[in-house]
Amino acid sequence: MKELFLLKLGEIVLKGLNRRVFEDKLKYNTRRRMAKFGEFKVYITQSTLYVEPLNDDCDLDGAWEAAGTIFGISMMCRCRACEKNTDAIFKACCDYLGDDLMLAKSFKVESKRSDKRFPLNSIQLSQEIGGRLAEEYPNVAVDVHNPDYVVNVEVRENAAYVHGPSVPGAGGLPTGTGGRAGVLLSGGIDSPVAGYMIAKRGVEIECIHFFSYPYTSERAKEKVLELAKIMTKYCGRMTVDIVGFTEIQEAIRDNCGDDYFTIIMRRFMMRISERIALDHGAKCLVTGENLGQVASQTMDAMAVTGRVVSVPLFHPLIGMDKEDIVRIARRIGTLETSILPYEDCCTVFTPKHPKTKPVLALVEAEEAKLDVEGLIERAIQNTEKVTIRYYDD
Numbered sequence: 001m002k003e004l005f006l007l008k009l010g011e012i013v014l015k016g017l018n019r020r021v022f023e024d025k026l027k028y029n030t031r032r033r034m035a036k037f038g039e040f041k042v043y044i045t046q047s048t049l050y051v052e053p054l055n056d057d058c059d060l061d062g063a064w065e066a067a068g069t070i071f072g073i074s075m076m077c078r079c080r081a082c083e084k085n086t087d088a089i090f091k092a093c094c095d096y097l098g099d100d101l102m103l104a105k106s107f108k109v110e111s112k113r114s115d116k117r118f119p120l121n122s123i124q125l126s127q128e129i130g131g132r133l134a135e136e137y138p139n140v141a142v143d144v145h146n147p148d149y150v151v152n153v154e155v156r157e158n159a160a161y162v163h164g165p166s167v168p169g170a171g172g173l174p175t176g177t178g179g180r181a182g183v184l185l186s187g188g189i190d191s192p193v194a195g196y197m198i199a200k201r202g203v204e205i206e207c208i209h210f211f212s213y214p215y216t217s218e219r220a221k222e223k224v225l226e227l228a229k230i231m232t233k234y235c236g237r238m239t240v241d242i243v244g245f246t247e248i249q250e251a252i253r254d255n256c257g258d259d260y261f262t263i264i265m266r267r268f269m270m271r272i273s274e275r276i277a278l279d280h281g282a283k284c285l286v287t288g289e290n291l292g293q294v295a296s297q298t299m300d301a302m303a304v305t306g307r308v309v310s311v312p313l314f315h316p317l318i319g320m321d322k323e324d325i326v327r328i329a330r331r332i333g334t335l336e337t338s339i340l341p342y343e344d345c346c347t348v349f350t351p352k353h354p355k356t357k358p359v360l361a362l363v364e365a366e367e368a369k370l371d372v373e374g375l376i377e378r379a380i381q382n383t384e385k386v387t388i389r390y391y392d393d
C-alpha cells in the first residue's frame with residue numbers, strides 16, 4: 001500500500017469548543033500548501049492530520065518539505081499504510097523500513113492501538129512484530145531501553161501504519177486563526193525573526209518597510225523583499241508596503257536637534273505603520289526590538305516611541321539574547337540574507353549621541369517644528385505595494 005504523511009496536531013488539541021475552527025483552518029492551509037505537489041486527500045481524525053497522495057504523480061518529497069512549514073503541527077512522520085493484521089504489518093515493516101533497520105545497531109517496536117477492536121493490545125503487538133523482525137534481521141539487536149532505531153506501529157480506525165522516528169513540525173497555531181499584524185520589516189536579523197514568531201501564533205502578516213532613496217540603495221530594498229519571500233514559506237502570501245522615507249528623514253535632520261533624530265524618526269515609522277496596518281485590517285504592530293540592544297531600544301526610548309500609536313505594539317524578541325535570535329534566523333533561512341551588508345534607513349543620519357532616556361515633552365517640542373501630518377500624508381502617498389508569494393506560479 002501507499003506512503004502518506006501523519007501530521008500530529010499541536011496546541012489545537014488543548015482547544016475547547018472552538019477546536020473545529022482551528023482544525024478547519026489547518027486543513028484549508030494544508031490543502032493549499034499541498035496543491036503544488038499533486039492531488040492529496042487531507043483530513044483529520046484522532047488529533048492527526050492525514051495527507052494522502054491520490055495518485056503516483058504526487059511529488060512526495062516536495063510535499064514533505066512543505067508540510068514542515070505548516071503552523072499547527074507538533075510532530076510529523078512519513079508512513080506506510082497496510083491492512084490491520086499482523087502479517088500485513090510485518091510485511092510493511094520489512095518493505096518500508098527494512099533498509100533503515102539493516103543500518104541500525106539495535107531496535108525496538110513501539111505500538112499504539114487506538115482501534116480497540118484489534119485483537120492484540122499494544123504490548124502484545126510490539127512483541128509479535130519485534131520477534132518476527134528480530135528473526136528477519138538477525139544482525140540487529142533488540143534493545144527496548146536504548147534502541148538505535150524505533151519501529152512505530154499505529155493501529156488506527158481505517159488502517160494500520162508503520163513508520164520510523166517522527167520529526168518536529170513547525171509548531172504554533174494555524175495561520176489565520178490569530179488575526180493580522182503589521183510587521184515593521186528592516187533588512188536586519190531581528191525583524192524577520194519577530195515576524196516569523198508572531199506568524200507562528202496563527203497570525204497573518206503584512207510588512208512595512210521604510211526606504212530612503214538615494215541614501216539607501218535599490219539593492220537594500222531587494223534584500224528586504226527577499227527576506228519577506230523567505231518568511232512567506234511559513235506564513236503564506238503577504239503584501240510589503242515600501243514607504244519612501246527620504247523627505248521625513250531630511251526634514252528631521254534639517255529642523256530638529258541632532259540627538260533627537262532617531263527617536264523622532266522612529267515615532268514617524270510607528271505612526272505611518274499604524275495607518276498602513278489598519279488599512280490592511282491588521283490590529284497590531286510588530287517590531288524586532290530587543291530591550292537594551294541599542295539606544296532606541298531602552299525602556300525609556302521605547303515608551304516615548306510607542307506613545308504615538310493606539311494599536312498594541314508587540315515585540316516578540318524583547319527578552320531574548322542575540323545568539324538565540326540568530327539561531328532562529330539560521331533555522332528559518334533568513335540569516336544569510338540579513339547579513340548582506342546593505343545599509344538600512346535607520347543608519348542614515350544617525351546621531352553620535354542618541355538619547356537613551358528621552359523626555360517625552362522635549363521630544364514633542366522638537367517634533368512640533370515639523371509639519372508632522374503633511375509629512376505622513378505624503379509618505380503614505382509615496383508607498384509602493386508589493387505582493388509576495390513563496391511560489392511564483
Ligand code: ATP
Pocket residue numbers: 183184185186187188189190191192208209210211286287288289293294296344345346
Ligand atoms: P533589525 O535587525 O530588525 O533591523 P535592529 O536591531 O537593527 O533590528 P533597529 O534598527 O533599531 O534595530 O530597528 C528596530 C526595529 O525597527 C526593527 O526590528 C524593525 O522592526 C524596525 N525597523 C528598523 N528599520 C526599519 C525599516 N527601514 N523599515 C521598517 N522597519 C524598520
Ligand code: MG
Pocket residue numbers: 186187188189344346
Ligand atoms: Mg536594523
